Amino acid sequence: MTDKEIEEFLLNIKSGKTSVEEAADRLKDLTFKELGYAKIDNNREARVGYPEVIYCAGKTVDQVKGIVEFMLTKNNNILGTRVTEEMYEAVNSICPDAVYNRLAKTITISKKEVNKPDTYIAVVTAGTSDIPVAEEASVTAELLGNKVERVFDVGVAGIHRLFNRLDVIKGARVVIVIAGMEGALASVVGGLVDKPVIAVPTSVGYGANFGGLSALLCMLNSCASGISVVNIDNGFGAGYLASMINRL
Amino acid sequence: MTDKEIEEFLLNIKSGKTSVEEAADRLKDLTFKELGYAKIDNNREARVGYPEVIYCAGKTVDQVKGIVEFMLTKNNNILGTRVTEEMYEAVNSICPDAVYNRLAKTITISKKEVNKPDTYIAVVTAGTSDIPVAEEASVTAELLGNKVERVFDVGVAGIHRLFNRLDVIKGARVVIVIAGMEGALASVVGGLVDKPVIAVPTSVGYGANFGGLSALLCMLNSCASGISVVNIDNGFGAGYLASMINRL
């Protein structure tokens, strides 16, 4: 709040224009649900289309189940990422509608329809082994209310495969490029399209790949413009950001 | 081209609907100007608003001058980044209108007005030492046809400075966050706004900063959603991408 807003806010309270209850609500605005081991952010649920998101890695099965249980009390879509088979079973026992994508390791629970813009997000992978990350990105973007076009296995070792699908990629409003090994596909796509490119390095590869470092550095140093990078294997982050841009 | 497009393209040539000259133009579409030491991409100039960009680091003064000289023959805006004083003087001798931003180390040559959308880009820095990178981003975004709001020195060590300017940041269509040292500002801003955040790690710092590695890793591992990262000190890349998103 600027100085002027502060004064106005306080004068309104004093004059009764704003009731104490209203003012308290405004100040309490930034609140959350306390579960002890977790504080669930209630703040985001007001905005239509934002699902509740649970990053499940490092949580116990009981913690995941408990968080979902609370979330189900509200009328919102729910997304779980990095979900193990065991976690899914626990969630399924309290919510049979939960959908488990074994490739993406995601759970999705749809409780309301989100309207989708006409434009779409292209999700492009260099190889077959990058598909799990691509599915995490796609599931995220779809639940957030976006159309997704998947273009898989078009890496630069056989670049004609990419050119054949270039029209689909060029038609997107935002492009996610997912690649392991040397990650060169991001630069090539970035040089060919006029749209924002979100590059996702993957840990696919071996040896001097060092767990995805090679693709990460390659993408960060891209000579093409309009490319930015998210963490290694972070399909969720790419899908979320792509949705933000597509729904602007 | 899809199979169908290929057939149609060829039938049109055969039937004379497309003249050989037109067809040749289409195939020559992807061309460039050969300077020997450089191949200048003529392809992008058709699109209104895209300036010619020269990354000057590693080029000789004569090469920079030669490239600008050729570009001046066309009616397009020109941007040079990482420009030394000596390069600027060489450019200035053939183009007195060239503007040199000593902080950003950029040259800009404006040859035509680009119309700007109403929305703006917020360029936010953690400290004073990050300003050169912020200026590179801002100059780039402005030349590409965007309004820019600068919010400097609002790092997390005194987080109230950030909250004081939060309305300006929240009002932007896309936010560039520039920070060295631990780079925590990107996560904090990412947690507070609903817009795409482009994070730029800088080499500001010392010791275990390792030339910007600490800020880079911090930003890549951000727990906030909607953040992506460009190379260390890459103000140009951030400004270019922000423009792409702002002008969607």
Place this chain on the structure above:
Amino acid sequence: MTDKEIEEFLLNIKSGKTSVEEAADRLKDLTFKELGYAKIDNNREARVGYPEVIYCAGKTVDQVKGIVEFMLTKNNNILGTRVTEEMYEAVNSICPDAVYNRLAKTITISKKEVNKPDTYIAVVTAGTSDIPVAEEASVTAELLGNKVERVFDVGVAGIHRLFNRLDVIKGARVVIVIAGMEGALASVVGGLVDKPVIAVPTSVGYGANFGGLSALLCMLNSCASGISVVNIDNGFGAGYLASMINRL
């Protein structure tokens, strides 16, 4: 000993003021119990409140059991860290009072009450997955004679959760901040409180987290003052140091 102390010490022996036995005791002062595979430091037990500490990683079950067995012969509290289930069972068989904290992977054996100062230590985590490290810190600090306030899951992605609990954090005499991923919470807390902050990076995260390196570098490069860092996942070290400061 200074020259003067040496002279005095020796003159006292010569004059008989200090008996040979007393002098020997003083020189033997720095001693330990030899177990062959371990030398148990008897030196620290004199000071009230310092428990015997066993770092169990890399030791065999028999070694852990043997060390505890010897320690039980003395009237001192005992703390074991990085204790496996199997080690716990071995210890339990000779000391049914041993308490195993499965989350923290600690064993505690309380043999005497340690009086606690009125001030307390705040143990703050960014996420739910950081809780095991937080418990190791808390258990350590409590056994050493400190009150602990736990504030979990207040990471910067939803910074209002932090502000809501800021009074608890500000009220502490020393604050432990535990965070993985980008570790930004340490800088934010460091900028908001006037007390020493002990930052503990955790290995929580994936990809460019590189086993906790991202949080470690972030914390070491913090732009906020009053922060120091311990090893990745080193809850014990943070709890021990916090106790030292709290009990000054």
Place this chain on the structure above:
Amino acid sequence: MTDKEIEEFLLNIKSGKTSVEEAADRLKDLTFKELGYAKIDNNREARVGYPEVIYCAGKTVDQVKGIVEFMLTKNNNILGTRVTEEMYEAVNSICPDAVYNRLAKTITISKKEVNKPDTYIAVVTAGTSDIPVAEEASVTAELLGNKVERVFDVGVAGIHRLFNRLDVIKGARVVIVIAGMEGALASVVGGLVDKPVIAVPTSVGYGANFGGLSALLCMLNSCASGISVVNIDNGFGAGYLASMINRL
């Protein structure tokens, strides 16, 4: 295509010299088989001697089986690398002729004879533990139509073993040197022979070997001329490149 070729190509279509079908074929030239999860490159099969290659790591058993199934419809040799026992069994169920090399973890399916040049490739290892990588290289080179001479366990710790076999190594047209630990063998061989040396660092070793990094850096910094390096443990890449050179 150069400008002149473009014009000629188009004029030929116009004049009917090239039929629309022929022209379409030429443009479709770079095509592939779409399997959904994979796009199989049909382009290479025309060239005699090039087998179809499947890098199996990161693929599911079903994907591997599906890809082989399609490839079997064509009259080409097939090579699978990084093949697990389970994958082999799936392939074997549809192609009993498939040969599994347990050491190299390769599957080979020979459907036609490839004629071999008289010259041979020497595959040299520093130790016994490097043999699996050497076998991957040898199997690859043999399926591609080359004679291979294996010279194993001639590392520099007992350099007389190398000198004893030097005539075999010197007689090759191209030499593959495979070594872990410090990787010094590549430099020693490179200093002794006049032929191209392809160095393959392996992850054999421990401690400051850092997964093959020591051998990799050693080989990249070799003071001997005529050496180049492929990825750690990349026997396939070395065999493929050696074949290219041997068959020039």
Place this chain on the structure above:
Amino acid sequence: MTDKEIEEFLLNIKSGKTSVEEAADRLKDLTFKELGYAKIDNNREARVGYPEVIYCAGKTVDQVKGIVEFMLTKNNNILGTRVTEEMYEAVNSICPDAVYNRLAKTITISKKEVNKPDTYIAVVTAGTSDIPVAEEASVTAELLGNKVERVFDVGVAGIHRLFNRLDVIKGARVVIVIAGMEGALASVVGGLVDKPVIAVPTSVGYGANFGGLSALLCMLNSCASGISVVNIDNGFGAGYLASMINRL
């Protein structure tokens, strides 16, 4: 503010118990001075003893001068770190009382006396080359209102030098240990004293020291308890934290 505090705060405004001016002051509490290129934190100046601190690296001479100029308008002590000779001259031209410590590269401007506790901080270095970092720490701690005892050049290569001065070190309330190369001194001191040890790795050394990395890792992995670490060469951070602890 807790819910209850919020309600109370607002009721007090409404009832007039808190005037609008008072309430505004409380909300404006977190404010700063805007200089365009910097936002000076006015918040800390209220607390007696906290000097204004300027980290000068990466700032221009004019920026440093401008910040000092503003700070001089208030009755507070001022500390500048990483100050070049040229910056000092600019500051000296507007404040002849400014004291420049060439070894520590600090400027100090004392405008009021800070009362000091009886306890002291020991600043210990392994070698002569670590003294500049030690001076930065000492100057910081002294300006913040602490007595400092310097113990220099007592590294483990001649450990009797350390034992000779152990009484001074043991007598401190908090110990700063500064060491480059292998940084072993921190562990040795940590094993000998009962007080918090703040370890400062320095970039002193060469080769596999990698700019201070060896000392940093050594200190982070210390087997002694009660040690925490700040950034490489960060004398200021250590002095600031030591003051916090000493003045608790």
Place this chain on the structure above:
Amino acid sequence: MTDKEIEEFLLNIKSGKTSVEEAADRLKDLTFKELGYAKIDNNREARVGYPEVIYCAGKTVDQVKGIVEFMLTKNNNILGTRVTEEMYEAVNSICPDAVYNRLAKTITISKKEVNKPDTYIAVVTAGTSDIPVAEEASVTAELLGNKVERVFDVGVAGIHRLFNRLDVIKGARVVIVIAGMEGALASVVGGLVDKPVIAVPTSVGYGANFGGLSALLCMLNSCASGISVVNIDNGFGAGYLASMINRL
């Protein structure tokens, strides 16, 4: 020598078929010229076409001059790499025919013609800044007796520039690809040609380029087959190896 060769060699000496002088020559075969600070390898000079090579970095001007002086006594071509201006002047004073390539930092002294094969080597760069490395490679290959085709500034950011020159690249017997930043060009070329590709990462770039590491890792992890890698900026090594392959 095999056992049989040893026996034959010795019998020939015994029988006098080989004179002692001849045998001594054969055993002395592997000899060199001792200069004290250097041992010049006389062994290679016998083979036509191999120039004497001096790696000048780290040598004093006098050492370089002394080595050239000795080499000039023989009828062989001479190549110096990493030659400073000052070294060149010293060499020029004793050999006015020495040619200095300022871009490549090479000296070449041609004393005899080397016959060249009809095939050629393509030297391809991603950018203008990579040209110095490309020139080192080209000069080396030319002096060793090869035709070279230079294709500069065809990086993937504007991939049509590459396709325009693809016929030149495809026509080569071996291709050198030189690229900094993300180094993606090597993979793209490797996917398009059937010839051995020697990839040279360069240190061109900044930030997360880490002195060429990004391009190096990218090239080592290339998904295309037939690629091998030499050290960062090692134009000489690439030119030497390419010559070996081209002249097979």
Place this chain on the structure above:
Amino acid sequence: MTDKEIEEFLLNIKSGKTSVEEAADRLKDLTFKELGYAKIDNNREARVGYPEVIYCAGKTVDQVKGIVEFMLTKNNNILGTRVTEEMYEAVNSICPDAVYNRLAKTITISKKEVNKPDTYIAVVTAGTSDIPVAEEASVTAELLGNKVERVFDVGVAGIHRLFNRLDVIKGARVVIVIAGMEGALASVVGGLVDKPVIAVPTSVGYGANFGGLSALLCMLNSCASGISVVNIDNGFGAGYLASMINRL
């Protein structure tokens, strides 16, 4: 061989002074036993006291058994390192006298007594968890014919334990210091003794230990003189080198 030796050697053959058989033997001097997957160095067996050594990691059980089987045909001591339980059983089946040290993971087969010098080697560890590496070193040194004194668990966290055993350490002819975590013990011992110190970093520790890197760097950067370092966890290497020095 010098020129003179060569001449003499050849003249002796010619004159018959050296028989062809003798000369062949001398030239064949550097030989080995070919097992296909391994070339066993027969060269070393002549020297009394050198056992045959097998580094078993990365070898198959059959390979280990086959190598031992051949070695047993000769009258020499045998040492196997990094031996799994399964390998031991295979060896035991053909040699019931083989002794397996489960801690050190070594097999020793004593076939002849080696006389031992009066001096001894001190093997010192910082902690209990370093004992397996210490045992590998000790077993190696003992089989090579040396007396060993073990001094375990005397790390710097309780440095009085070290001083208590200092006489044993000082009495040795060469000292092996084994430490993980920060590895400071090597520097402390190096500063206290006048004998060569062989430092062995271990992978004991966690977090910023990075698999032994912290101890390795610490030891390499030691400020004490007379210290050298072997690979992480390389007890064998330390024992072998210590024996070389002790038996000089």
Place this chain on the structure above:
Amino acid sequence: MTDKEIEEFLLNIKSGKTSVEEAADRLKDLTFKELGYAKIDNNREARVGYPEVIYCAGKTVDQVKGIVEFMLTKNNNILGTRVTEEMYEAVNSICPDAVYNRLAKTITISKKEVNKPDTYIAVVTAGTSDIPVAEEASVTAELLGNKVERVFDVGVAGIHRLFNRLDVIKGARVVIVIAGMEGALASVVGGLVDKPVIAVPTSVGYGANFGGLSALLCMLNSCASGISVVNIDNGFGAGYLASMINRL
């Protein structure tokens, strides 16, 4: 001191057998000269042959001069390493006998003859650029009382140069091998000689050499036995250790 020694020591004082002065001397045994910025170790000077050593990097010219000034008051040899021209001039002004080795960057001041054993140390380098490090090692070893044989420029790229000098190397009691780039020479020498090998990696090289890291890792991972490693470019450390071993 053992318990028994302590008792005896104390009883002797009590009985007057040891005078207070003698006892004080024994306890003061570990002393040094305090210069404020340095504590000069007087302890070592008693032992014949050990020179006073000053590591000059990071010290000011005045500090170096002051330390030498004090050392000159005693009858001992003096060695300064990493000495700049300016430091030498300052030392020369107070000691005209000081000898400056510009290559090694050492100062030596000989005040008494040290008798030398008959055995010698071989100092071997891979290249000409490694000579400065070799000279630092040689000067150190010579001043410490050893004969040194220099064998320079025998790297593995022309391995016959090494074999030609092998007799000199094999004749040494201890061998120092100094190499940059890939450092393979250490392994080759280690495989050929029976003596302790001290390996010194140098920073000679470029690119993926990473300041000597490649040679360091290569040497640490050597497959040959009897090799240990000192810090990159640490000629002094190697010379000192070699002297220790040679003079055993």
